[in-house]
Amino acid sequence: MxxxxxxxxxxxxxxxxxxxxxxxxxxxxxxxxxxxxxxTLPQKAGLNRCGKSCRLRxxxxxxxxxxxxGFTEEEDSxxxxxxxxxxxxxxxxxxxxxxxxxxxxxxxxxxKLKKRYYSLTAAPSTPPTGGDAIAAADSPHGADRSSLPxxxxxxxxxxxxxxxxxxxxxLTRESEQLYAELMGLIEPQSTTRESTGEVMSSPSxxxxxxxxxxxxxGSSATWPVDVHDTILWPESSGNGMVExxxxxxxxxxxPPSTPDSFLDLLASSYDEVIATQELxxxxxxxxxxxx
DNA sequence: AATTACGACAACCGCCTCTCA
DNA sequence: TTGAGAGGCGGTTGTCGTAAT
Numbered sequence: 001m002x003x004x005x006x007x008x009x010x011x012x013x014x015x016x017x018x019x020x021x022x023x024x025x026x027x028x029x030x031x032x033x034x035x036x037x038x039x040t041l042p043q044k045a046g047l048n049r050c051g052k053s054c055r056l057r058x059x060x061x062x063x064x065x066x067x068x069x070g071f072t073e074e075e076d077s078x079x080x081x082x083x084x085x086x087x088x089x090x091x092x093x094x095x096x097x098x099x100x101x102x103x104x105x106x107x108x109x110x111x112k113l114k115k116r117y118y119s120l121t122a123a124p125s126t127p128p129t130g131g132d133a134i135a136a137a138d139s140p141h142g143a144d145r146s147s148l149p150x151x152x153x154x155x156x157x158x159x160x161x162x163x164x165x166x167x168x169x170x171l172t173r174e175s176e177q178l179y180a181e182l183m184g185l186i187e188p189q190s191t192t193r194e195s196t197g198e199v200m201s202s203p204s205x206x207x208x209x210x211x212x213x214x215x216x217x218g219s220s221a222t223w224p225v226d227v228h229d230t231i232l233w234p235e236s237s238g239n240g241m242v243e244x245x246x247x248x249x250x251x252x253x254x255p256p257s258t259p260d261s262f263l264d265l266l267a268s269s270y271d272e273v274i275a276t277q278e279l280x281x282x283x284x285x286x287x288x289x290x291x
Numbered sequence: 292a293a294t295t296a297c298g299a300c301a302a303c304c305g306c307c308t309c310t311c312a
Numbered sequence: 313t314t315g316a317g318a319g320g321c322g323g324t325t326g327t328c329g330t331a332a333t
Contacts, residue, residue, distance in 0.1 A: 017301090
């Protein structure tokens with residue numbers, strides 16, 4: 001018996017993703033949202049990858065409005081404080097940091113913050129990973145912190161602020177402000193971040209969408225909601241037609257045709273896809289590309 | 292200039308949880 | 313109620329770039 005593997009690891013490609021694969025995955029997810037699952041996506045999109053790998057690539061790298069690297073001091077403090085409260089529940093911690101993924105936070109912790117945390121707490125052998133810590137994260141009133149290591153001394157005041165974050169704490173407001181700016185939902189209002197080069201322009205195709213917030217959240221059972229909610233599988237649409245209601249994408253692919261697969265469609269004008277994608281999303285390292 | 296050490300981060304692994312038939 | 317499939321998550325490993333020797 002045993003668990004059946006999600007894919008044939010011997011036949012799927014592994015390792016770093018190429019630009020071509022990124023373009024295929026990005027286009028496919030954005031074009032055909034909510035129309036399937038990650039396991040079947042590679043076959044439908046013509047990608048020789050494991051479905052879980054596709055999901056990971058999208059969530060951690062390709063998803064719009066993500067930020068990579070360049071953690072601010074405020075973010076560092078928030079991570080340190082939350083770790084003191086709930087331990088290594090990276091997805092919970094990342095949820096408090098707009099534009100950050102759990103993988104990003106985890107990597108940042110392992111490379112930088114871990115040393116800093118333990119130098120402050122001097123309790124390297126007792127990370128807060130027990131049941132109490134988990135219960136604390138789920139409790140609306142916080143935890144019984146008697147079993148947890150104390151937060152870093154420099155973060156005591158921040159910890160108090162976090163206790164009220166859910167009902168309008170300043171940190172939350174500031175994070176949401178930044179998040180809204182990133183998503184293009186509001187005009188940038190902060191001059192401090194601009195001066196440090198951390199303000200990023202939002203992708204034009206998402207900035208005005210009412211679905212932008214749910215799209216950027218990325219944590220959904222199915223694929224992210226498409227901006228226009230146009231769902232047509234190339235192979236299941238009856239006449240083989242593919243509908244592009246996004247003018248930009250329509251420009252890329254031209255008039256609807258009868259492709260055998262989505263990959264064929266992409267292959268017909270790959271260079272243009274790449275060029276347009278870079279214009280849309282400015283690559284993946286926002287701060288670098290805007291410099 | 293070559294080699295080594297280290298940091299940063301992308302990607303994988305495997306277990307757990309959730310959903311649905 | 314139960315079992316299979318799919319997603320979620322945290323830990324770990326691999327790869328690459330760069331600083332130090």
